[in-house]
Amino acid sequence: MREKVDVAVIGCGEAGIYAAYELTRLNPGLKVLVLEKGRDIYSRSCPIVAGKVRECVQCPVCDTMCGFGGAGAFSDGKFNFTTAFGGWLTDFMPAKEVMDLIGYVDEINVAHGATEEVYSTSSPAAKALEKKALEFDLHLLQARCKHLGTENNLRILQNIFEDMKDRVDFRFNTEVDKIENLGEEGYRLTTAKGDEVDCGWLVAGPGRSGAEWFANQCKGLGIQLINNQVDIGVRVELPARVFEHITDVVYESKLVYRTKQYGDQVRTFCMNPYGHVVAENVEGINTVNGHSYADPALQSENTNFALLVSNRFTEPFNEPYRYGKHIASLSNMLAGGVLVQRFGDLVKGVRSNDHRMSKSFTRPTLTAAVPGDLSLALPKRQLDDIIEMIYQLDKLAPGTANYDTLLYGAEVKFYSSRLALSGELETALPRFFAIGDGAGVTRGLAQAGASGVKVAQVITRRLKEIGK
Ligand SMILES: Cc1cc2nc3c(=O)[nH]c(=O)nc-3n(C[C@H](O)[C@H](O)[C@H](O)COP(=O)(O)OP(=O)(O)OC[C@H]3O[C@@H](n4cnc5c(N)ncnc54)[C@H](O)[C@@H]3O)c2cc1C
Known part of the structure; x- marks a missing residue:
């Protein structure tokens, strides 16, 4: 089967979710398809956590890392308001813009049930701790932080999914196997089941679990990879x-x-x-x-x-x-x-x-x-x-x-190899963007979400410029 969409998003982790959310919020007419190799948010269940097995049984697709919510779904959702860690988005855009994007991702979370309570860094106790640590040559990096909590994090993701499911086409249990460059036409994705998706715009957010696969695809497409740590x-x-x-x-x-x-x-x-x-x-x-x-x-x-x-x-x-x-x-x-x-x-x-x-x-x-x-x-x-x-x-x-x-x-x-990307997180191939941990530009929920929002804003702005 072959189908055509305006924007295809690979991966339904933090980065992919906020990209799709913002794309369809800013331009509700866009046909956005999200391809995710894992399961939907209600079906994800690690057999160890469910108490069925004691050791990892190497499920073909890991429910802990893959599916709606990506690697962060079962995390306890520490949401850090900082550019000092959690990614390298400031290598691509000004720190103020990154902080604004993080703040916006938080607003979306709050609208879907996240706490408004923030751990502050400016308390006298926090400052005293920083000073004490310095006495031992330990450098305390602090950030304003929210603790969503593992159980709440899941609930927030479920709320976001419910909010998006009628305007975004989610295709779960669908692994993208191959990315092809069709030139002016855009890109063709072939799934592991052999289906094909043609898209004018491509957003890849494969996370850490898809990083090696993605790096190989990029090598094949001639996109430069920069060594990372x-x-x-x-x-x-x-x-x-x-x-x-x-x-x-x-x-x-x-x-x-x-x-x-x-x-x-x-x-x-x-x-x-x-x-x-x-x-x-x-x-x-x-x-x-x-x-x-x-x-x-x-x-x-x-x-x-x-x-x-x-x-x-x-x-x-x-x-x-x-x-x-x-x-x-x-x-x-x-x-x-x-x-x-x-x-x-x-x-x-x-x-x-x-x-x-x-x-x-x-x-x-x-x-x-x-x-x-x-x-x-x-x-x-x-x-x-x-x-x-x-x-x-x-x-x-x-x-x-x-x-x-x-x-x-x-x-x-x-963190795998980082892609050579523009300030708008676009690869050397036009209309092909890379976001989140799999692109080597983030390593935390806040910046991964921010990278998704950024790309959605760029795509909708450019579409608007050409009257779409
Ligand atoms: C246990 C755990 C706890 C964590 N706790 C925190 C925390 O408290 N605070 C914090 O800031 N960060 C935390 N992190 C890190 C955070 O989860 C990640 O930084 C964030 O999820 C990255 O988002 P992402 O969208 O880039 O990638 P991911 O969340 O990894 O999502 C990528 C998605 O792409 C899918 N995918 C990959 N390849 C393909 C393919 N070929 N076809 C289709 N789909 C594909 C995967 O199945 C996955 O669902 C934690 C991570 C883990 C594992």
């Missing part, structure tokens, strides 16, 4: 009390440190007070992540956060994505999934096993993680960086370097 590390889990004096003041604290041994940058990321550690599947590789509920009844006694070492590569190596996947696959090989080790065991040079874990005061929230030895999976440099950072954090939050602090591995944040 990969962040490798672990997810730390410890009693919530240890970090309470930080998380009570700044919900989403990012502490950045440059290690003395290698001069590498290590940072905390994705802080989940009273949260849960979860496994995620990125193209067949099990990595680890975390989330937390707003409802106290659903919270745990632990806080978890990522500790990530940023790795940038120079020529001739140009495949940070493959490097990150390789490291994650090593811990998968050892543990058959996510590996967990007590910090004390790691420093002592012994493997954590079931017996040692049973003595741990800190109980893992990801019970499917298999005790093992991270030093067999992570390169020495990244491991040394992580250990140095944990001791540094221990000065600000005593207890971080306790024997029973749990480290899950590997946590890998793939």
Whole structure:
């Protein structure tokens, strides 16, 4: 079957949703088709979360990462009002414009049920914390932040879907296999089922889970890819009390440190007070992540956060994505999934096993993680960086370097290759735009949504200029 639409959007994550939302709000007559390889928001269900299996069973399409809402659907929805992290949109447009776009995405969320409560950065307690951190050479990046909460995040997405479903054509369980350039005619997408979609304008928002596929398509289309970074590390889990004096003041604290041994940058990321550690599947590789509920009844006694070492590569190596996947696959090989080790065991040079874990005061929230030895999976440099950072954090939050602090591995944040894009997020091919995490321009909900809105505004403006 072949059909023709005005705009095709690949991917129904944060970026794709807000692109389609804004396209049809600004120009209700536009025929917008969203192609998504995952399921609709009501049908997504990870078998681990549903309690059907203990370990990742490698579903052909991962319900945690794919479907309406994309990777963010089951996140706890920390929505950061900042350009300091969460993406690189300021490389393409002024910071004020990015902040306005983020503010607009928040307005859409609020209109669909999001909280109006914002964690501020300007409180005296937040400023005192920043100063205290500096005493230990830890640099606290703060942002105004909203915590939507995992359960609310889903509800907001459902409301947005209900609002959009009559004006946008959503095609779920539909993976785009191939992108072809038809010249003046636009683009042809071929789905895995063999159907064809011709579109005048193309917006690609394939997210991290579709990044490798998308990079290959772009290479084939002659679009330049710029090397990007990969962040490798672990997810730390410890009693919530240890970090309470930080998380009570700044919900989403990012502490950045440059290690003395290698001069590498290590940072905390994705802080989940009273949260849960979860496994995620990125193209067949099990990595680890975390989330937390707003409802106290659903919270745990632990806080978890990522500790990530940023790795940038120079020529001739140009495949940070493959490097990150390789490291994650090593811990998968050892543990058959996510590996967990007590910090004390790691420093002592012994493997954590079931017996040692049973003595741990800190109980893992990801019970499917298999005790093992991270030093067999992570390169020495990244491991040394992580250990140095944990001791540094221990000065600000005593207890971080306790024997029973749990480290899950590997946590890998793939940013893949960034596309060469214009200030309007257009590729070198006219009317072909790339947005969100899969294009390597964002790495968080706020900027991913902002990139979708931006592209929708550009497309509708240009259509208006030609009288459409
Ligand atoms: C567990 C978890 C927790 C997170 N928590 C937070 C948080 O609290 N705050 C925050 O700011 N960020 C968070 N993030 C990151 C955030 O979710 C992402 O930055 C955001 O979802 C990126 O949006 P996106 O639209 O670019 O990509 P995605 O959300 O990944 O969406 C891309 C979509 O494209 C689809 N797709 C890919 N390839 C194809 C194809 N070939 N054909 C059709 N469809 C395709 C995928 O199925 C997917 O649904 C979290 C991520 C995870 C995994």
